[in-house]
Amino acid sequence: MQTPDYTAARLLDDALAGRAVPDLALAAGGSLRMVTDGVFDLLPAQAGASNTDVLLTVGIHGNETAPVEVVMAIIDDLLHGRLTLARRTRVQLGNPDALRSGERYLDYDLNRLFDGRHAAQPDMREAAHARRLEQTATTFFSSSHGARLHLDLHTAIRGSLFEKFAIQPYLHERPTARARLGWLGQAGIEAVLLHSAPAATFSYFTSHRLGVDAYTLELGKARPFGHNDLSRFSGIDRALRALLGGADDGKADFDPALPLFRARYDLVKRSEAFRLNLADSVENFTPLAAGFVIAEDGEERWIAEGGGERILFPNPTVRPGLRAGIVVEPVTLD
Ligand SMILES: [Zn+2]
Known part of the structure; x- marks a missing residue:
């Protein structure tokens, strides 16, 4: 694990080109390991100390590049010791093929293929990605011992009166986790849609099938790689750093002023x-x-x-x- 010059930019290049990424040491302790194509584990030096396991998904839609850049900047800081990792974390690149071409999707909207829906569309290139993401989410959380949080990070073409909003998938009988909504508010989320029906989205799959606190986050405008104004993503950036670095556990007091919709x-x-x-x-x-x-x-x-x-x-x-x-x-x- 002696690759001090290896950067997150190179990791992204290698991942998008389908090349293997070597095992890497995090300078302040811990390691980074490629699990399979486009999926990476970040393990803290003291694995047992992580009482919240975090799954971060970026690039489910290949034109939504800002969340990829935000997460890669955090990985770069972990690699080079500017941030110390405290949480067992898995990062998934949702649709590497579409990210390479800058398209929302190639054959079929990936975020309509989860919860088994991919089996009905076997010829779509996105079906294999839905399977890979479901499988690697399942294996990651099956060896969790503490709290479990999944954030699926998106941006949108369309403008929004609430620029940053979250979707809480339909919870069936489970209660809303108020402290998670409180934390999302601290992360700059301006409104939350509490969904009231099953969906074929990734966050519905991890919430319903794996029992995870899962949210789809819409974080602003979709732009190509290199054209994002990352200052507009400072809220989620700060919140993710506090979460992964152990300064908070992804929970905060719920603020009743946060607009909620159903x-x-x-x-x-x-x-x-x-x-x-x-x-x-x-x-x-x-x-x-x-x-x-x-x-x-x-x-x-x-x-x-x-x-x-x-x-x-x-x-x-x-x-x-x-x-x-x-x-x-x-x-x-x-
Ligand atoms: Zn999206």
Whole structure:
């Protein structure tokens, strides 16, 4: 493990090119080890001292490069002793093929292929990535002894009234982990969607199948490698450093001022006649005034009823049968 000149930039180059990454020592103690293509373990010097195991996923969508750069800068500081690792951590590059080409995906949206959905799309190149990510998340958390946290880091093309927001996947019978939402607020997250139905996303898989505290984070604008203004990601950067360095455990007092929303219903496109009555440029969380006809599809109309409804992830160009947007409404914790 004598490779002092090995940087995180080289690690990313090697990983994206499909080359093996050597075992590396972290200068302040601990090690970095490649588990399989695009998956790396960061192990603290005293493995038993980690009472929170952290899975970080970046690049599920290949055009969302800022989270990759944020996490690589942290790895670089760990390699060179500018940060000391306190948590057993696994880092996953979600879709290396798409990251290489700067595309959201090559054949199929990877974040619609989890929780076994990949088995129905075996010919899609993303199916193999969904399997790899599910398997390496499962093996990582199966040898966990303490708290378990999964953060799946994204950025978005569309603007958002809340620039940084989190999605808590549907928890079924489990209670909301208030202290995690408190910590997300400290990390600069401005709003949280509490999802109310199963989904084929990675965070739903780790939450539901593995019982992990899991969140999808939308952290701002998607730009190509080298064009990100990383100062806009300082909140999550600081929070991840405090978490991995052991200064906090990914929990904090919940602030009731943090806006929370729940999905009221999905706008499901039934036919090619579907029309969304919002501009292409409409931002996420744009309020929908009472009486406004949000969308129409033949005889069917979706009308805003007031009560603080807002639009999330509008996309009228999806294929019929798929979700063309979510109508959300404010909610408070009991
Ligand atoms: Zn994304």
